[in-house]
Amino acid sequence: MTLRLLQHRAQSGERGVIAAQGDSAAFVVGFTSIRALALHAIAQGISLTAAVAAAPKGNAVDIAAEFEAGRLLAPIDHDDDAHILLTGTGLTHLGSAEGRDKMHREAAAVEKQTDSMRMFLEGLEGGKPAPGETGQQPEWFYKGDGSQLVGPTDPLTMPAFAKDGGEEPELAGIYIIGEDGTPYRLGLALANEFSDHVTERHNYLWLAHSKLRQAALGPELLVGEPPEHIEGSSRILRDGATIWEKPFLSGEGNMSHSFANLEHHHFKYDLFRRAGDVHVHFFGTATLSFSDGIAAQEGDVFEILAAPFTLPVRNVLTRAAPQEVAVKAL
Structure with missing residues (x-):
């Protein structure tokens, strides 16, 4: 299944990165932006997919509900x-x-x-x-x-x-x-x-x-x-x-x-x-x-x-x- 990455901002202002595959999605622990995740992958000499696979996974998230709530950002900034x-x-x-x-x-x-x-x-x-x-x-x-x-x-x-x-x-x-x-x-x-x-x-x-x-x-x-x-x-x-x-x-x-x-x-x-x-x-x-x-x-x-x-x-x-x-x- 194709990996999709999203950027999330909670009502508190706290930011996070979400990894989604198929119908499942969860936060990627340790990263607050896709840009930071990408720079980490470049420094490690690995792909984005490998970087996500190696990172701890956080709570599951309903990305459709977060979209409708306006808590999803552009996927790069x-x-x-x-x-x-x-x-x-x-x-x-x-x-x-x-x-x-x-x-x-x-x-x-x-x-x-x-x-x-x-x-x-x-x-x-x-x-x-x-x-x-x-x-x-x-x-x-x-x-x-x-x-x-x-x-x-x-x-x-x-x-x-x-x-x-x-x-x-x-x-x-x-x-x-x-x-x-x-x-x-x-x-x-x-x-x-x-x-x-x-x-x-x-x-x-x-x-x-x-x-x-x-x-x-x-x-x-x-x-x-x-x-x-x-x-x-x-x-x-x-x-x-x-x-x-x-x-x-x-x-x-x-x-x-x-x-x-x-x-x-x-x-x-x-x-x-x-x-x-x-x-x-x-x-x-x-x-x-x-x-x-x-x-x-x-x-x-x-x-x-x-x-x-x-x-x-x-x-x-x-x-x-x-x-x-x-x-x-x-």
Whole structure:
């Protein structure tokens, strides 16, 4: 059975790590964060699974009940938000160009092929290189630091100036950089990457602006090799009723790039191999409510669920209050 790790915060504020396999789950004694557990495993030269197996087990826990009570955190964090980097790749999934191209119809009328379609086709051709070979680099974007990461049941807050707050059901790779600069993949988390698709549609060169938004992670870190096929559903609830729902596929079998290729083209930059840093890297999606003409509203709830994860990522959409920003000369 696949090991899943979760971070828990009790009402007292005390933190703990939970190890779950199948329907059973228990606290891992001696660790208050998954990051601390990962650093311990690296120092010992063992896997996360081995580190959990060697640690004493505490009380059993009902993770579904703890999720509903809001006591499960994002499965990775850091004492200093500046040492978490949120990044991602787009046009990585089979069919993902369709949704993007709907946003670029005007450009398509002028050009034979949009930049999005060119990048998608290049990924199809060279996104899964043979071992030892370098594949086609994907689209890449930056979302922010750890201050932009929210938990599985926390609100997703768009800026006051945002034109849209739209869900993106994805997988996220969770990484930590060892003392020698080696990136270690801890596992995968379910994610809502969350973007401003209206801003992006206005001008593709505003993609960078549209991605500077919060992102949410589901509570479970799936440890081990990534599954070849992941099937889930993404839905939006308004006043308790489902206004949009659609299945989505992920995993390498449904992608135009391999995880190894996406990881290579991120970590090839030495600034992303700084010892101790945490990386949350979003792997893309082919399923958006925006592509189906849905405009999310404040108070809507995004809910994303996909096996083998057993718990969703569920977040209400809110808007931040306006802020006055003035630059002063010194």
